[in-house]
Structures are given as structure tokens and as C-alpha cells.
Amino acid sequence: KQEVTQIPAALSVPEGENLVLNCSFTDSAIYNLQWFRQDPGKGLTSLLLIQSSQREQTSGRLNASLDKSSGRSTLYIAASQPGDSATYLCAVDYGGSQGNLIFGKGTKLSVKP
Amino acid sequence: DAMVIQNPRYQVTQFGKPVTLSCSQTLNHNVMYWYQQKSSQAPKLLFHYYDKDFNNEADTPDNFQSRRPNTSFCFLDIRSPGLGDAAMYLCATSRPRQGVETQYFGPGTRLLVL
Secondary structure, three states: OOOEEEEOOEEEEEOOOOEEEEEEEOOOOOOEEEEEEEOOOOOEEEEEEEEOOOOEEEEOOEEEEEEOOOOEEEEEEOOOOHHHOEEEEEEEEOOOOOOOEEEOOOEEEEEEO | OOOEEEEOOEEEEOOOOOEEEEEEEOOOOOEEEEEEEOOOOOOEEEEEEEOOEEEEOOOOOOOEEEEOOOOOEEEEEEOOOOHHHOEEEEEEEEEOOOOEEEEEEOOOEEEEEO
């Protein structure tokens, strides 16, 4: 069964810290892996997409890495800010023509001023 | 701005009373997805439309139906809502394998069943 797991479920850090969110997937034959952000009571916003042939992607203070062989991805957030407080979800696309995603439950991040 | 719109944002219904949630998009994406998300849970795919073709997930209850009258609109119908159907319902769109690999989400509809 294809599953996506995110640890920890929740994380609280002081402002300015660098932090890492973890995502693991059971089947390494992925097409791409995506990171989303979800604010309370809102929809999801795409942050980064890593193709299976890539090792990492960067956008501003965010860096996502992918290690297919170990079934892991990390989302690195540099110099965290209170505005980064949200739930971060990892999702895996296994390459079907329909683009279906398998989501993790997310990590709820709180950045304290 | 091109976007995915969901209406209403909040819906209160009574146990057993049919309800319809709406999603529209201006992105011209050919695939539209409906997800159910409960508190602290991963979004659960209910079904999706690939163009006009309906694709139901195996574990989606028969109580949930969908319609896509045209490219821009998609509806989620819950025929007889139960208390367990209270959740956030998310609509998303994409054009997978045709240049848009990520999914664009609407703001969601929060459903409350009394």
C-alpha cells in the first residue's frame, strides 16, 4: 500500500530558527513529490514540486530535497517567521495519467515571535 | 486572476437533507478533483473528472455524487448527509502530464451537519 507519513505532527519554534520538516513514502517509484501549505480553514497552496529525477528545489527561504532510494523528502525553512505558521503537507504523485496525489497528514508549524 | 472558486464557504445542513457544493475554475484545467478533509487528517480524494470522464475512488460512499456540466464547473452532491460527513470539502484542478503537474486548490467549503 502506498502511504505518506509526516513527522512530527506538530512543531513549535522561536522566530529566526532554521527548521526541517520530514516526509517519508513507502513506494519509491514516484513521478514527483510536492509540498503544500495550508492555513487554518483554507485550501492548499503549492510551495515546491520535485520531479523524480531531481534532488532538490528552492524557492526563497524554502528548500525541498528528495532521496528516492530511502523514500524521504525534507522541507527546510530558513530564518523562520511568524507568518510561516501553517500546516505543511507532503504529497506524492505516482505517475498515473490522472495526476492523483497521495497526501500525508501534515506537520502543523507554529513560529513564536 | 485565474483561480479556483468554491461556494459556499460555509454550509450548514440537517441530517439527511441533500446538499450541493459548487466549484468553478478559470484556469481551463481538464482535471477537477474533490477531496474530503477532516480535522488533522490528510485530504482524502473522493473522485475526479478527467475531461468528461468520471473517476470514483473505490472507498467513496454512494452517498457522494458529482456532476461536471462543463469544463469550468463541478458539483459535489451529498444525497443524505450524516454526522460523519461534516468536514472541509476541497476542490482542486490540474492539467497533469500536459504542463501543469501541481494541483490548484480552492478555499474549501466547511460543511456542518446538524
